[in-house]
Amino acid sequence: MKTNIDDVAQTLAEYERLAITSGAVVQIDPPEFSADGDTFAPFWIDDEPPKLARSTVYRDGVPTTVYVAWDEAVPLETAMTEDGRRWLDLWIERPMQRFGSYAVRSSLRRAFREVVGERVEPDEDAPKVAGAQAPAPERDWDDEIASAPTEERLIEVWAEARASRARTAAREVAYRARLEQLTADGWEPAPAQKPGRAPSDHRPPANRAARRAKTRKKGRR
Structure with a gap:
């Protein structure tokens, strides 16, 4: 899918203009970026792209904050602009501009839904990395x-x-x-063992005593 880079450059200003038409007082904080979800900064200088971005806008003083994950927003490698460039390269080259604009648009869309509507911008319409990954099958x-x-x-x-x-x-x-x-x-019980036959010369003690008594009786005859 091919889209126009200039369209994306103009969208943020268009969102701000639409928000102002609501008649509310509009205030937009600079987008912030984070690598771990704990510490956020309004700038990004690391070689690796940020993991998260957040944007806060105020409608008549009431804040609306939106968090966006890089993996859920960045376009696929196959998503192309009209002049043949990859959207992914543009995001990696300028993460503050592209990812930050994405986050601000998301917060404006949520805070001023009645005037912004459900607009889908060129870089948002490009297929996303997260969408290309099929969810793991649920285990039974x-x-x-x-x-x-x-x-x-x-x-x-x-x-x-x-x-x-x-x-x-x-x-x-x-x-x-x-x-x-x-x-x-x-578990299996041990096989039963048959009792061995007692030796022929083995006799219980009671039997031996009886034999001795019998022998003594014979001797008296």
Whole structure:
């Protein structure tokens, strides 16, 4: 998709003009940029592009702040301007101008929606990086717990569910039931051993005493 660079250069001024037509007092703070979401600055000098930008506009003194992520705003590598340049290169070359303008337009659009409307600008209309990434398929935790083939695999699935914050009370019940089942299936009683035959010369003590008494009786005859 090809778009015109000059159109983007004019859009921010157009947004400001539209905001003023609302009759409200309009104030726009400079956009700010951040690499970690904790510290924001109104300028950017790092070699890598910022991770976030924020913009605050005031309507009759009431602030509206919008945060924008770079990955959700930057155009795809295949998005081209009318003169054959890549939008991505323009954003990387001038992150303060391009990314900052994007953030300010977003805040003006939100604060003055009735006059700005749902306008979509050339660089916003270009396909975005985030849009090109298909979302990861959602895991069927219930099925993975119920069909875990071994105790080790079940424990792994349960740990992964915790990392994904997918644990629920119902799944914990299913997990414990499956764990008990796998543990029971893996336990087998030892084979019963038949008692060995006692040696022929072995006789219980009571029998030996009876034989001695019998022998003494025979000797008296």
